[in-house]
Amino acid sequence: MADWTLDGGNSDTFGTVLSDLIYGLGGNDTLRGSNAGTSTTDNDSLYGGDGNDSIDGGTGNDLITGGAGQDTLVGGEGSDTLSYAADTAGVTVTINTADRTATGGDAQGDSIAGSSFEALEGGSGNDSLTGQVLNDTIMGNGGDDTLLQSVQGNNSLDGGLGNDSLAGGAGNDSMLGGGGDDVIVDRATSGTARNLLSGGEGNDTLSAAPTPTVGGQNTLDGGDGNDSLTGGVSGQSNNNDSLSGGAGDDTLVDLAGFNNRLDGGADNDSLLGGIGTDTLTGGAGSDTLEAGTGVDSLVGDANDLISIANDSGGQTVNLTAFTTSEGDNLAGLFGGVIGGSGADSILGNTGANTLLGNAGNDRIDGDQGNDLVQGGAGIDTLIGGAGADTLSYADITADVTLSLGGGGTASGLSDSIAGGALCFEAALGGSGSDTMFGNTTADSLFGGAGNDLLADSGGGNWQEGGLGNDTLVVASGSNTLLGGLGNNLVAAGSGADSILGGGGQDSVQANDGDDRIRVNGASLGRMTLDGGAGNDTLDLGAGRWTTGTSGGFTTYSFGAGPDAVVWATGVEQVICFYPGTRIATPDGPRAVETLAIGDLVLTFEGGPAPVRWMGRQTVSTRFGEPLRVLPVRIRAGGLGAGLPEHDLLVSPDHAILVAGVLVQAGALVNGVTILREHAVPERFTYHHVELAAHALVLAEGVPAETFVDNVGRRAFDNWSEHEALYGHLPSIPEMARPRAKARRQVPARLLVGLDALTGFRAAG
Incomplete structure (x- = not known):
């Protein structure tokens, strides 16, 4: 060279x-x-x-x-290449025609000889590059390019980076979009071609021959991204295209080809067959496969749905027999069916199917498995079959009245339940204001949007209001009731129910039974709670709570704002009524009531120790001596900087370690930084941690003693649990540290230090 x-x-x-x-x-x-x-x-x-x-x-x-x-x-x-690779402004160039134009950027004013270049290369700008007669190679490189092969030849078009538009002509073309969101079109109008259209990366649109006079075997490969692939419109028998979606959520459509192959590839794809004998394969992901007018083969699995949504004449789809009334072959245990607008007959299989009737008077049978059955508009016959099945009206915007034992009615629909009153175990409401009745056994009702009424007579139910101002009612049994968003009314029955408050202004009537009511301070609105009869528990969870009284209610306020408040009456037990006494563990602090036997806690002496038992003791302020039962609140910083980290509530006889002395909390009360907590329910519960030995755990950062049995365990509500686990154990010896049970026993040096903190807090 x-x-x-x-x-x-x-x-x-x-x-x-x-x-x-x-x-x-x-x-x-x-x-x-x-x-x-x-x-x-x-x-x-x-x-x-x-x-x-x-x-x-x-x-x-x-x-x-x-x-x-x-x-x-x-x-x-x-074989020569005309290159504008160094150009950044963008060029418009046409080669191999009588009109050999060259404008823009470095191409401005260039004169290009006739059919003397076989390849054309753009730069980093937005180029427009056109070939014509020969077997051309056109490369866009960077920028949003337009690459066009006008007439014929076996051409190669490569868009490179950017959002490119590629259009082939007659002949066997290879077109690669490259990076970016590309549009690739085969524009042949006659003859037979074998084109390769490859999207590469990005969300690409690929279309094969657009006219019915063109045959051929085109290959369309979407590559990565959410691509749209459309086969040729030719009705000729030699038009056999292959469409492959690749990665991403792709849409593959065979318009009119014969014997085409559609493969969704990875992710969630939609495949639609044409007029020939096509093969549709869903691949990985949750795919939707719809056969065309020919006799097609559909290959899928439990994540895939068969669709007849475009059919108006009514079809039969039998997932158990792997057949349809159109003669299509089903390969694989499909996960469900999407019906059309006609009177369809749909039968599920042994899996957990999703069966959607859409419009028309449909018959849907879930067969076996835990199925979701949705009739849609029309007069439908719905059968859950074996398994835990769900009756769905999630697609209905009108107000629905439904019963798990009888069906549902609304404007435009009237369904009936076949197969017995107990063939559905759950129901989903729509976006209207629905009225939903369960059956006599355990079931689940989900209201969805709208102002819904959910009612059950049996026990063991789950009710969830969802959006809107909902009413949840149960009669008996142990149920779970979730109000959801909106201003809800929750009326529990005679059993032991679990109730979760929502984000609106809820009214909760726990009624009879030992109920548990849970709230989340971060999403709480203003709740009015009546515990009713029974031993009820209010679980406030984590966060900073402030207690008070107002008009016969005990109030629990979350944070500093006025909006997150529980107004409670008739509640006997409050777990963590001020931010839950947090005990240090190797995995971080945990509310004391969440600890269980075997959990590890960190000890002040060093190292983790397993919990041997958690004792619960319910006390009453009506009958108990206040000085013996009311909790002692030690305000944050009341024992020194960061001690405790948050306000700490303990029983008055519970000892904490202060300057080497075990001081029972009642002996430290000074009315300013350490005081008795009067804003408590009439009945509440203390939680005690027992280890193998008397030790100190860290409660809100303060060393606090574990259980020592100088009183018998029979004072605890769950003493029989300890006896069943361990029988009679020897007494736990008390640790060798001085103990102060009354204020007069507290060393003067400690009181001076604490009084100094009190004065500082009072002055501050």
């Missing part, structure tokens, strides 16, 4: 008999790839640079770059 670099003046340079690399730089240069009078074939690279250059590649496969200026460009013999 011979390398030439001109000095920037006006120069004539001819290449050697070797493959040459010639740079024109500035000036009006004349570059020739081959010496005059030679018959050698060499592959030259010719760069004109600035100026109005004349470049002729001669024989061989040459790369010609005109650069800036009005250049005259001739490829010569061989």
Whole structure:
């Protein structure tokens, strides 16, 4: 190879008999790839640079770059490439036609010889590149490019980076979108072609031959991204396309081809067959497969649905027998069916199916498995079959009245339940104000949007109001009731119910039974709670709570705002009524009531220790001596900086370690930083931690003693649990530390220090 670099003046340079690399730089240069009078074939690279250059590649496969200026460009013999790869502004170039245009950027004013270039290359701008008669290669490189092959030939188009538009012509074309969201179209109008359309990365749109006069076997590959692939519209028997979605949520449509293959690939795809005998394969992900008018084969699994949504005549789909009334073959244990607008008959299989009737008077039978059955508009017959099945009206916007034992009615629909009153175990409401009745056994009702009424007579039910102002009612049994968003009324029955408050202004009537009411301070609205009869528990969860009294109610306020408040009466037990005494564990602090036997807690002496038992003791302020039962509140910082980290509530006889002395909390009361908590329910519960030995755990950062049995365990509500687990154990020896049970026993040095903190807090 011979390398030439001109000095920037006006120069004539001819290449050697070797493959040459010639740079024109500035000036009006004349570059020739081959010496005059030679018959050698060499592959030259010719760069004109600035100026109005004349470049002729001669024989061989040459790369010609005109650069800036009005250049005259001739490829010569061989397979030559006209390159604008260095351009950043964007060029519009057409080769191999009588109208050989060249405008924009470095192409402005260029003159391109007739059919002398076989390849055209754009730059990093938004280029428009067009080939015509020959077998052309067109490369867009960077930018949002338009690549067009106008007439014929077996062409190669590569969009490169950017959001490109590629259009092939007659012949067997290969078109690659590359990076970006590309549009790739085969524009052939006649003949037979074998085109390859590949989207590459990005969300691409690929379309095969758009006219019915073109046959062929096209391959469309979406690549990565959420792609749309459309096969050819030809009705000719030789139009057999292959569509592959690749990764991403793809849509594959066979318009009118024969014997096409559609493969969704990974992720959640939608496949639609055409008029021939097509094969549709869902691949990985949750796919929807819809056969065309021919006899198709559908291949899927439990994540995939068969669709007949475009059919209006009524079809039969039998997932158990793997057949349809159109003669299609089903391969795989499909997960469900989407019906059409006609009177469809749908039968599920042994799996957990989703069966959607849509419009029309449908018959839907879930068969076995835990199925979701949704009739849609029309007069439908619905059967849950074996398993725990759900009756759904989630698609209905009108107000629905439904019963798990009888069906549902609304504007535009009237369904009946076949197979017995107990064939559905759950129901989903729609976006209207629905009235939903359960059956006599355990069931689940989900209201959805709208102001719903949910009612059950049996026990063991789950009710969830969802959006809107809902009413939840149960009569008996142990139920779970979730109000959801909105201003809800929850009326529990005679059993032990679990109730979760929502984010609105809820009214909760726990009624009889030992009920548990849970709230989340972060999402709480204003709740009015009447515990009713029974031993009820209010679980406030984590967070900073403040207690008070108002109008006969005990109030629990979350944070500093006025909106997150529980107004409670008739509640006997409050867990964590101020932010839950948090006990240090190897995994971080945990509310004391969440600890269980075997859990590890951190001890003050060092190292973790397993919980041997958790004792619960219910006390009453009506009958108990206040000084013995009312909790002692130690305010944050009341024992020194960061001690405790948050307000700490303990029983008055519970000892904490202060300057090496075990001081019972009642002996520390000073009325300012350490005081008795009067704003408590009439009945509430203390929680005690027992380890294998008397030790100190960290409660809100303060060393506090574990259980020591100087009183019998029979004082606890769950003493029989301890006896069943361990029988009679020897007494736990008390640790060898001095103990102060009354204020007079507290060393003076400690009281002076605590009084100093009291004065500081009082002054602050």
